[in-house]
Amino acid sequence: MSGLITAAVRTRLTAAGATGRGIDLYEGVGTDFYQHLVGADRAEIREVIALARSTDGPILDIAAGTGRLTIPLVRSGHRVTALDLSADMLAHLHRALPGEPQVRCVVGDMRDFRLAGRYALAILGATSITLLDREGRSRLYRSVQRHLADDGIFALTVAAGASAEMLATPREQEIRIPGPNGGEEYLFAQQIEDEGRTRLVNWVRTSDLAAGGDVTVLTSRLRVLGCDELAEELIASGFRAPRISRVRSHGSEDIDLLTTTAAGGTGGGDDRVPA
Numbered sequence: 001m002s003g004l005i006t007a008a009v010r011t012r013l014t015a016a017g018a019t020g021r022g023i024d025l026y027e028g029v030g031t032d033f034y035q036h037l038v039g040a041d042r043a044e045i046r047e048v049i050a051l052a053r054s055t056d057g058p059i060l061d062i063a064a065g066t067g068r069l070t071i072p073l074v075r076s077g078h079r080v081t082a083l084d085l086s087a088d089m090l091a092h093l094h095r096a097l098p099g100e101p102q103v104r105c106v107v108g109d110m111r112d113f114r115l116a117g118r119y120a121l122a123i124l125g126a127t128s129i130t131l132l133d134r135e136g137r138s139r140l141y142r143s144v145q146r147h148l149a150d151d152g153i154f155a156l157t158v159a160a161g162a163s164a165e166m167l168a169t170p171r172e173q174e175i176r177i178p179g180p181n182g183g184e185e186y187l188f189a190q191q192i193e194d195e196g197r198t199r200l201v202n203w204v205r206t207s208d209l210a211a212g213g214d215v216t217v218l219t220s221r222l223r224v225l226g227c228d229e230l231a232e233e234l235i236a237s238g239f240r241a242p243r244i245s246r247v248r249s250h251g252s253e254d255i256d257l258l259t260t261t262a263a264g265g266t267g268g269g270d271d272r273v274p275a
């Protein structure tokens with residue numbers, strides 16, 4: 001596995017006489033970029049709200065980030081715990097819902113969390129399951145099992161169709177990211193690694209590249225996963241065979257929503273401690 005910077009971006013940095021500094025997409029300045037990148041994306045919201053309406057009880061938004069799903073859930077009257085590894089991402093959510101009693105933000109790792117509550121719905125949206133390797137996913141499934149109420153629903157999303165194919169193909173393209181003053185041009189590069197199982201993605205502001213010097217490269221490493229593989233993993237981890245439905249996307253993205261419940265009851269628990 002290479003470092004955090006793709007070969008394509010390294011080539012561009014060298015040509016510009018610049019030095020790249022890889023920064024996690026979900027930390028520091030990466031979080032403002034993420035907000036501009038996906039802030040207006042309404043994908044999954046309608047389906048998540050419909051799921052929430054079908055349940056009765058608190059909701060756990062796993063890898064909640066800046067609250068793209070949490071905020072509409074809270075505004076629809078639901079009580080939500082927003083769990084994320086990044087305090088910087090959750091800070092955006094805090095700012096969007098100041099003093100809101102229906103939301104609780106928890107900095108924690110989705111691979112191993114122990115919260116006091118049990119949840120009617122645990123949602124892992126934005127295809128964030130792909131942030132985890134196989135071991136990480138097993139640990140996530142165990143943590144979710146511990147926190148589901150009886151008949152509680154676990155829902156997660158993953159890219160499908162043409163979108164899944166795009167995620168498995170190397171790419172290098174200039175994209176315009178919305179923002180103040182009409183937005184900015186970025187170079188996006190996607191490198192496929194590990195015999196097609198992993199993708200390394202980078203974003204660099206093209207004006208930074210042109211200026212040379214020390215250049216911030218926003219970076220993330222994700223797994224290439226499909227719906228069938230996840231369905232098998234869920235069953236092996238003690239969930240029922242998931243129901244799979246296609247999310248209606250407003251853009252060109254194809255997304256599958258997997259919903260399931262614990263197969264043999266939820267082994268809630270003695271070992272949970274208050275968050």
Ligand SMILES: C[S@@+](CC[C@H](N)C(=O)[O-])C[C@H]1O[C@@H](n2cnc3c(N)ncnc32)[C@H](O)[C@@H]1O
Binds near residue numbers: 038062068083085
């Ligand atoms: C693609 S964003 C999704 C954010 C939000 N759910 C949305 O729909 O926009 C992925 C989020 O996962 C978080 N994350 C990454 N690894 C994590 C982990 N191990 N545990 C909890 N959160 C994690 C990141 O900080 C980031 O906020």
